[in-house]
Amino acid sequence: MYARMYTGRDIPFPIDPEIRFIRQTARILERRQGERAVRFWRMECQRLYARLQVQGLADAEIRAYVDRFAEAVQAEMRRAAEAERQRRSYGGAA
Secondary structure, eight states: OOSSOOOSSOOOSSOOHHHHHHHHHHHHHHHOOHHHHHHHHHHHHHHHHHHHHHTTOOHHHHHHHHHHHHHHHHHHHHHHHHHHHHHHHTTTOO
């Protein structure tokens, strides 16, 4: 399921559910601040952990998946921030 985490470099087509989940999580985190962001992040990681646990994965494997998920969300947030900086530096020109 999360064995191949999105790193922000290549965008496969069609966009698979992993990438959609990563992007959605990143966008929500970008809009939240402080404790709301922390609570949301913990809840998402706990949900992911529980979902993988139900699938029968071992604790160490689940932790590795959650770590890769966290890295992928951070990479997506960096990618989006850089795209926004570039958009602003070019005056919004495409």
